[in-house]
Every structure is written in structure tokens, then in C-alpha cells.
Amino acid sequence: MQGINRRTFLKAAGTATAETLLAPRMYALATAQNEPSQPVSANDHIQIALIGAGGQGMGDTKAAVEVPGVKLVAVADCYDGRLAHSKEIWGSDIFTTRDYREILERKDIDAVIIGTPDHWHKQASVDAMKAGKDVYCEKPMIHLYSDGPEMIETARTTKRIIQIGSQRVSSVIYAKAKELLASGAIGQLNMVTARWDRNSAMGAWNYTVPLDASPETCDWPRFLGTAPKIPFNAEHFFQWRKWKAYGSGVAGDLFVHLFSGTHFITGSHGPTRAMATGGLRFWKDGRDVPDVMLGLFDYREGFNLSLRVNFVDGGEESEGLIFTGSEGTMEIVGNSVSVSRVPREKEPGYTISTFTEAMQKQILEEYRKKYPVTHFEGAPPAGFEKYVVPHGYSDSYDHFKNFFASVRSRQPVVEDAVFGYRAAGAALLGNLSMERGAVMHWDPDAMKLL
Numbered sequence: 001m002q003g004i005n006r007r008t009f010l011k012a013a014g015t016a017t018a019e020t021l022l023a024p025r026m027y028a029l030a031t032a033q034n035e036p037s038q039p040v041s042a043n044d045h046i047q048i049a050l051i052g053a054g055g056q057g058m059g060d061t062k063a064a065v066e067v068p069g070v071k072l073v074a075v076a077d078c079y080d081g082r083l084a085h086s087k088e089i090w091g092s093d094i095f096t097t098r099d100y101r102e103i104l105e106r107k108d109i110d111a112v113i114i115g116t117p118d119h120w121h122k123q124a125s126v127d128a129m130k131a132g133k134d135v136y137c138e139k140p141m142i143h144l145y146s147d148g149p150e151m152i153e154t155a156r157t158t159k160r161i162i163q164i165g166s167q168r169v170s171s172v173i174y175a176k177a178k179e180l181l182a183s184g185a186i187g188q189l190n191m192v193t194a195r196w197d198r199n200s201a202m203g204a205w206n207y208t209v210p211l212d213a214s215p216e217t218c219d220w221p222r223f224l225g226t227a228p229k230i231p232f233n234a235e236h237f238f239q240w241r242k243w244k245a246y247g248s249g250v251a252g253d254l255f256v257h258l259f260s261g262t263h264f265i266t267g268s269h270g271p272t273r274a275m276a277t278g279g280l281r282f283w284k285d286g287r288d289v290p291d292v293m294l295g296l297f298d299y300r301e302g303f304n305l306s307l308r309v310n311f312v313d314g315g316e317e318s319e320g321l322i323f324t325g326s327e328g329t330m331e332i333v334g335n336s337v338s339v340s341r342v343p344r345e346k347e348p349g350y351t352i353s354t355f356t357e358a359m360q361k362q363i364l365e366e367y368r369k370k371y372p373v374t375h376f377e378g379a380p381p382a383g384f385e386k387y388v389v390p391h392g393y394s395d396s397y398d399h400f401k402n403f404f405a406s407v408r409s410r411q412p413v414v415e416d417a418v419f420g421y422r423a424a425g426a427a428l429l430g431n432l433s434m435e436r437g438a439v440m441h442w443d444p445d446a447m448k449l450l
Contacts, residue, residue, distance in 0.1 A: 040069030049074035057115020076100035078219040104131035122147035134161040140252040141420035148421035164420030166260035171395035186325030194258040197313035242287035249289030255427035270444030271297035274429035338386040347371035
């Protein structure tokens with residue numbers, strides 16, 4: 001079958017142009033990150049604070065301060081070493097504290113980044129919004145289902161901006177995938193297969209514990225918050241994702257990214273039914289969350305989502321989504337999105353070789369009356385198209401750029417609390433299904449368990 005010609009392909013490319021042609025059927029997605037920034041007036045400068053200066057929080061902040069007109073002025077964390085390192089990175093004039101409430105009392109802070117363990121997301125976000133601060137809260141938005149409605153209602157009543165930190169929602173790759181799906185590039189969507197595999201100790205959350213970790217350098221009571229009161233445990237403090245009391249396991253850490261991407265691309269509010277299985281296969285180090293989880297989710301839009309997270313994978317770390325449609329597939333992996341288009345046959349075909357020659361002739365004559373050969377004229381072509389981002393592209397930067405644009409304009413963010421609750425609520429269905437050994441039902445509109 002004839003492949004896509006150059007004119008047809010460029011027309012389909014959307015953001016691609018002849019000048020960005022990389023190779024036959026491969027195109028670069030346009031981004032604004034390498035373009036000169038527009039000057040930011042003094043009145044538009046935004047001062048931020050970081051609450052929770054672990055690896056994700058510090059990584060978020062480094063991306064945030066790259067956005068023009070944004071300055072970090074304060075950091076809160078329960079470990080003294082991270083407060084000291086914050087001054088090493090961002091300057092000795094940075095205000096640091098163990099108690100984030102001291103940050104919220106400051107009038108010179110416009111917004112906060114919340115990079116705490118999951119069990120602090122709700123309280124820190126609610127406190128910040130009530131103190132008049134806009135909020136960038138890391139995913140998953142919730143630790144418990146009861147967290148979601150309170151966060152949504154607080155954002156509504158305080159009129160504060162809150163954005164959830166699943167950065168793929170701001171990625172040009174995911175925007176292109178959304179455009180391709182809506183254009184019918186793969187026909188009718190019927191299945192999404194998503195994966196996130198890891199095979200390293202760091203990937204499995206065995207983060208390094210500093211040599212000076214102790215009740216003196218770590219504010220253990222403040223870290224625990226609403227979690228069960230137990231004696232100081234350095235592994236719990238620095239590797240908190242390994243325990244249900246503080247984190248949400250692979251579902252909250254990684255499933256939620258895959259849900260966010262799927263919901264953004266498809267426009268869905270979430271699944272209606274969930275089934276999950278898995279277990280602790282390899283990392284039997286005292287953790288109480290699985291290192292392997294598989295989930296199946298039904299969507300009323302007519303497609304199913306299959307998710308897999310595996311911390312025992314024998315190969316390289318791998319993340320990706322495959323959208324399977326009636327006329328092809330679309331895959332997101334690494335820094336690219338690609339479409340393999342295989343249009344469906346427009347006639348059913350026939351199997352007549354075992355019949356008599358007379359019967360074969362009769363059937364073929366009747367078949368061609370119903371399906372003339374000219375039926376194929378003008379059929380859409382098969383083909384492969386791939387879109388990639390420039391080297392160095394950062395969707396985290398774009399996510400913060402979008403957040404701060406909303407902080408300035410007071411316009412809606414790309415990933416508000418409702419979107420974040422629907423993504424996290426869907427992800428945590430996997431935990432519930434495993435714990436109860438049952439199929440879980442969810443109302444994605446009302447955002448309630450059924």
C-alpha cells in the first residue's frame with residue numbers, strides 16, 4: 001500500500017514544518033524553551049518557598065527558578081542537612097526552618113512548592129491556601145481519599161491557584177499525542193497499555209541515608225504528623241515511599257503519572273472499574289508496599305487501560321504508553337510520540353479455496369457486486385510518523401511556566417485539584433483492589449468510591 005507522501009505528512013504534522021524535518025517521516029516538535037525570554041516587570045516577579053526539600057522538592061525548585069521572574073526565598077524541611085544544603089545551592093540569605101508554618105506567615109511569599117511525603121500533601125496545601133499562597137503540590141495529590149474534597153473546596157473558597165505536579169500534562173509530546181488522537185490518526189481508541197519498569201536500588205526507593213541522621217538532626221515528630229507514632233527510624237524518614245504510612249506505593253508514585261497522561265490525552269475523567277494484583281517479589285527489606293503491580297481499568301469512553309509497574313525488571317528502566325486504535329497505534333516513549341497507521345480493510349475477505357470451482361465462482365461474483373475493487377480508491381494511506389522534542393527539552397520547566405503564568409493571570413491551571421484528584425483517585429484504586437482482593441468501582445465524575 002502506498003505510504004504517506006510528503007505533502008500529506010506535513011499537513012498532519014501540526015507543529016512540524018518543512019524546516020524542522022529531521023528524516024523521512026520524522027519531525028521535531030516546536031518548543032519555546034530556546035527562544036529569548038520576554039522581560040518580566042518588577043511587579044510580575046514571584047517569590048516562592050519550598051516545603052519539603054527532598055530529591056523531588058529540590059528538583060522541582062531548580063526547574064521553577066529557571067522560569068523568568070521567579071525567586072526562591074525560603075525552604076522548610078525536617079532534616080537540618082537539607083536546610084544547610086539549600087543555603088549552599090540558593091544562597092546564605094535563604095530563610096530556612098523546620099516548621100513550614102513560619103514560611104506561611106511571611107508576607108513576601110506568593111507561592112509554595114510542596115514536595116513533602118504524601119501524607120503531608122493535604123495539610124500543607126490547605127494551610128498554604130488559607131494563608132493566601134498559591135500552591136504547586138507534588139503528585140499524588142492525595143494520600144487518603146478524604147484528602148481530595150477538602151483540597152478542592154479550599155482552593156474554591158480561598159480562590160487560590162493549585163497545580164498538581166504531574167508534568168506530562170504540560171509536555172509538548174503529550175499535547176501532540178492528544179492532537180493526533182483527536183484527529184483520528186489511529187481510528188477509534190480501544191486500549192491503552194502503560195508501563196513503568198525499574199531495576200535499580202535507587203529506582204526502588206532505597207535512597208541514601210545521611211551519616212548524621214538522628215533524632216537531633218531530624219525533626220521526627222513533625223515528619224510523622226498523622227502517621228503512627230513509632231521510635232525514630234532513619235530508613236522511614238529518608239526512604240518513606242516504602243511504607244504505606246507516608247506514601248502510596250507504586251500506585252501513587254508511578255501509576256498516577258500514567259493516569260494523568262492518559263486522562264489528558266483522551267479527555268476522560270477516569271475509570272469506572274478497577275482490578276489489580278501484584279506483590280513483594282524482590283525488595284524484601286521491611287517495606288510494606290509491593291514492588292510489582294498490574295492493573296486493569298475500564299473506561300466508559302469505550303477503552304481499557306492496562307498498567308504495569310515492575311521494580312524487578314531485568315532490563316533498563318522503561319516508561320511508556322501505547323494507544324491502540326481501530327486503524328493503528330500511537331506510542332509515547334522517551335522524548336517522542338509516534339504513530340503507526342494501518343487502516344482497516346474495507347471488505348471482510350473470503351475463504352473459498354476448499355469449495356468447488358463452480359461455488360467459488362458464484363461466491364466471488366456475489367462478493368464483487370457488494371465490494372467492487374474501486375472501493376479502495378481514496379483510502380487513507382498506511383504509514384509511520386514520529387515527533388521528537390529538541391535535546392534538553394524539559395516538561396518540568398513547561399509545567400512550572402504554566403503554573404506561574406496562572407499565578408500572574410489568575411486563569412485556570414493545566415492540572416488543577418479536580419484533575420489531580422481524579423488521577424490520584426484512579427491510581428489508588430489499585431491499592432484498594434489489592435488490599436481487598438476485589439474489583440473496585442469508582443464514579444469519575446462525582447469522584448467517589450462506589
